[in-house]
Amino acid sequence: MEQTADATPWAGRDARARERAAKREAVLRTAAQFFNARGFHATSLDDVAAALNVTKPTIYHYFASKDEILFECTRRGLDNIAGAARDAALRGGSGADRLRQMLTAYAHVIVADYGICVARTQDHQLSPESSARFRALKREIDGLIRQVIAEGAADGSLEVRDLRIAAFTLTGALNGLANWFDPAGPASADQVIEATVATLMDGMLP
Amino acid sequence: MEQTADATPWAGRDARARERAAKREAVLRTAAQFFNARGFHATSLDDVAAALNVTKPTIYHYFASKDEILFECTRRGLDNIAGAARDAALRGGSGADRLRQMLTAYAHVIVADYGICVARTQDHQLSPESSARFRALKREIDGLIRQVIAEGAADGSLEVRDLRIAAFTLTGALNGLANWFDPAGPASADQVIEATVATLMDGMLP
DNA sequence: TTGGCATGTTACCAGGTAGTATAGACGCTA
DNA sequence: TAGCGTCTATACTACCTGGTAACATGCCAA
Numbered sequence: 001m002e003q004t005a006d007a008t009p010w011a012g013r014d015a016r017a018r019e020r021a022a023k024r025e026a027v028l029r030t031a032a033q034f035f036n037a038r039g040f041h042a043t044s045l046d047d048v049a050a051a052l053n054v055t056k057p058t059i060y061h062y063f064a065s066k067d068e069i070l071f072e073c074t075r076r077g078l079d080n081i082a083g084a085a086r087d088a089a090l091r092g093g094s095g096a097d098r099l100r101q102m103l104t105a106y107a108h109v110i111v112a113d114y115g116i117c118v119a120r121t122q123d124h125q126l127s128p129e130s131s132a133r134f135r136a137l138k139r140e141i142d143g144l145i146r147q148v149i150a151e152g153a154a155d156g157s158l159e160v161r162d163l164r165i166a167a168f169t170l171t172g173a174l175n176g177l178a179n180w181f182d183p184a185g186p187a188s189a190d191q192v193i194e195a196t197v198a199t200l201m202d203g204m205l206p
Numbered sequence: 207m208e209q210t211a212d213a214t215p216w217a218g219r220d221a222r223a224r225e226r227a228a229k230r231e232a233v234l235r236t237a238a239q240f241f242n243a244r245g246f247h248a249t250s251l252d253d254v255a256a257a258l259n260v261t262k263p264t265i266y267h268y269f270a271s272k273d274e275i276l277f278e279c280t281r282r283g284l285d286n287i288a289g290a291a292r293d294a295a296l297r298g299g300s301g302a303d304r305l306r307q308m309l310t311a312y313a314h315v316i317v318a319d320y321g322i323c324v325a326r327t328q329d330h331q332l333s334p335e336s337s338a339r340f341r342a343l344k345r346e347i348d349g350l351i352r353q354v355i356a357e358g359a360a361d362g363s364l365e366v367r368d369l370r371i372a373a374f375t376l377t378g379a380l381n382g383l384a385n386w387f388d389p390a391g392p393a394s395a396d397q398v399i400e401a402t403v404a405t406l407m408d409g410m411l412p
Numbered sequence: 413t414t415g416g417c418a419t420g421t422t423a424c425c426a427g428g429t430a431g432t433a434t435a436g437a438c439g440c441t442a
Numbered sequence: 443t444a445g446c447g448t449c450t451a452t453a454c455t456a457c458c459t460g461g462t463a464a465c466a467t468g469c470c471a472a
Binding site: 037038039041042096099120122124125149152156157158159160161162165166168169170171172173174175176177179180187192195196198199200201202203204205206 | 243244245247248302305326328330331355358362363364365366367368371372374375376377378379380381382383385386393398401402404405406407408409410411412
């Protein structure tokens with residue numbers, strides 16, 4: 001994947017940029033884990049800094065505000081979902097096949113660090129600007145899902161009463177996974193996700 | 207319903223108790239609305255007090271802590287859900303009929319003030335003791351739902367792969383309603399709930 | 413009348429945390 | 443060697459808000 005054959009300790013040039021990006025990522029990962037474990041407000045940047053063996057001003061060297069950190073966490077989660085959804089949309093098969101793929105990919109992201117941030121973050125935790133971008137990204141994903149559902153309805157592989165409500169119902173159920181699924185529990189993520197998606201596709205009736 | 211023909215402004219005796227209870231309820235209602243609009247942490251008790259034309263110590267005359275206020279809000283929501291669920295469980299009809307009733311009742315509560323509190327409150331916002339009670343109440347409701355699903359599976363009116371996952375999927379989708387349903391939107395609560403429950407029961411496949 | 417309970421108020425404290433000012437250390441470049 | 447940009451720490455401020463102490467008022471019961 002990477003051809004970084006640094007044979008010299010003098011990394012030089014753009015290696016600096018790579019390190020900076022890596023440190024940004026480290027801050028985000030750690031922050032996301034704290035947010036998920038304790039909640040956004042209950043997490044102080046001193047906590048995050050301490051976990052990374054640095055101090056708070058160091059974090060402010062990489063991010064402008066706590067709000068930016070939370071937003072970047074959710075943006076990564078939403079980007080992951082959107083990417084997976086686009087991939088699924090481009091696959092072959094019926095609308096139903098692609099919807100199943102899309103829901104499965106969505107679920108896999110939503111139970112990971114950044115995905116949990118997405119599911120748990122509420123608008124009013126972000127600044128007005130970040131909140132607007134956050135909602136815009138979510139709307140984009142919603143559009144992708146509705147499109148696949150519509151295609152499924154058109155090709156007869158899905159049966160839909162209300163496009164909007166169907167999409168919200170599906171994403172709502174998957175977001176719920178972020179709140180109750182426990183990786184340390186009895187069932188693996190794959191098993192839980194497979195069963196959840198099957199429940200949504202098949203419904204409760206025989 | 208009430209035979210309180212107070213012909214005198216001196217209410218006396220147990221009327222005091224009723225007033226006290228009414229004031230407690232008023233605090234909870236107002237607090238719940240603030241929590242839902244701005245979030246728990248972003249709502250100060252001064253805000254709530256001001257909206258009620260009193261001051262903060264007055265609120266502390268009725269509640270011991272902010273934690274207690276949040277917990278009582280969620281408790282009311284959960285009690286409403288549990289009550290509705292028990293009613294539905296006692297109705298006649300197949301398991302599928304009763305499940306549909308139960309989900310519909312659940313949804314009606316979850317889009318109201320206290321229900322939104324339930325859906326949005328996360329464990330770490332409550333004290334350890336309140337959190338434990340909160341989870342216990344939720345577990346109880348989960349048990350009611352699983353029981354009806356199991357009965358539906360037994361009488362053949364439902365088809366279930368995994369009881370636990372099915373219950374979580376259903377409640378997750380309904381909890382999502384609290385986050386996106388807008389009473390001022392184009393569709394009424396009844397319509398949205400009916401379509402959501404139908405989607406869950408029937409699934410996406412034809 | 414007197415004491416006690418319920419209800420409120422004004423004024424205040426304490427703790428925690430986002431964010432900053434300042435200065436030092438390191439490595440690269442000229 | 444001089445100097446610049448990057449990165450980090452110490453020490454601090456500002457502010458908000460949960461919670462409390464002390465006091466005022468009025469109703470009720472003995």
